[in-house]
Amino acid sequence: MNRIVTRMTRFAAWVIACGLISISAYAGNTYEGYALFNQSCFLCHGTDGKGTGPLAKKLDVSPADLTDGDGGVSDISDRQLFGMIQGTVKHGSGTSAMPQWGLAMPGNQIESIVSFIRFLQKSKHPLLGDPRVGKRVYEDNCAACHGRSGKGDGPLAAVLDLKAMDHTNGAELNKHPNSHLIEIVTFGTPGKSLMPGWKEMLTQDEIIGVISYLRLLPNY
Ligand code: HEC
Numbered sequence: 001m002n003r004i005v006t007r008m009t010r011f012a013a014w015v016i017a018c019g020l021i022s023i024s025a026y027a028g029n030t031y032e033g034y035a036l037f038n039q040s041c042f043l044c045h046g047t048d049g050k051g052t053g054p055l056a057k058k059l060d061v062s063p064a065d066l067t068d069g070d071g072g073v074s075d076i077s078d079r080q081l082f083g084m085i086q087g088t089v090k091h092g093s094g095t096s097a098m099p100q101w102g103l104a105m106p107g108n109q110i111e112s113i114v115s116f117i118r119f120l121q122k123s124k125h126p127l128l129g130d131p132r133v134g135k136r137v138y139e140d141n142c143a144a145c146h147g148r149s150g151k152g153d154g155p156l157a158a159v160l161d162l163k164a165m166d167h168t169n170g171a172e173l174n175k176h177p178n179s180h181l182i183e184i185v186t187f188g189t190p191g192k193s194l195m196p197g198w199k200e201m202l203t204q205d206e207i208i209g210v211i212s213y214l215r216l217l218p219n220y
């Protein structure tokens with residue numbers, strides 16, 4: 001019995017090591033990844049990850065389009081993507097034009113960047129506002145019901161017996177265009193629902209900022 005268990009464990013370790021299973025349990029923080037990407041990657045890859053940052057034209061090798069499907073970056077496992085950023089897995093033409101970020105960043109930061117690249121690949125809606133403004137607005141005004149992590153489990157949720165939306169479900173959030181979310185946050189949800197409107201309390205920049213922050217809560 002023990003031997004079977006050992007073999008199964010070894011097999012599982014081998015499958016994972018070969019990258020046959022993409023471990024989306026990479027516990028990256030997409031918001032942190034957004035901030036790091038906009039410090040270290042956008043110059044070449046662009047803020048949208050498509051490879052057209054301000055430095056791109058000055059390089060001999062074009063920076064990769066990180067949102068590319070069909071054999072591109074969208075199709076490789078988290079582990080491989082992590083390694084390419086770290087500098088331990090070969091990429092594209094294997095030139096040195098892409099820096100080895102493992103020299104400058106700890107693993108947890110690279111994990112967060114992986115999560116943000118997944119967001120760039122999967123989100124159907126652009127970030128209209130500044131998520132850094134949004135984070136402050138969210139923590140001050142929304143976390144009481146929606147919870148700090150966005151799971152809908154804030155302290156008010158239990159008292160008022162309300163079902164605040166779980167904002168960490170990326171597939172669900174992707175169904176809602178920005179215009180719909182702006183409407184909800186500005187005016188609240190109609191009827192007896194306890195989702196308040198924020199028209200009197202928040203500026204337009206704060207509203208689009210907080211919606212952009214919501215889009216970075218899920219792990220895609
Ligand atoms: C100085 C410009 C520059 C910066 C800054 C930069 N990259 Fe790159 N990156 C490149 C170039 C050029 C390539 C294409 C290399 C090749 O074709 O071999 C590349 C390739 C990649 C690839 C491989 C994609 C593939 O399909 O092979 C990944 C992943 C990547 N970059 C992620 C990042 C991340 C994440 C950051 C920020 C932490 C970053 N890059 C910052 C220039 C840059």
Ligand code: HEC
Binds near residue numbers: 146
């Ligand atoms: C008093 C509690 C409470 C507060 C505070 C609150 N919400 Fe909500 N929110 C809710 C409830 C309850 C729902 C579910 C509404 C429904 O199902 O009709 C909800 C739903 C939502 C939805 C989804 C609506 C939909 O289409 O399903 C969004 C987006 C949202 N809230 C954003 C926010 C933002 C952003 C803030 C802070 C500026 C915030 N909420 C603050 C209770 C709250």
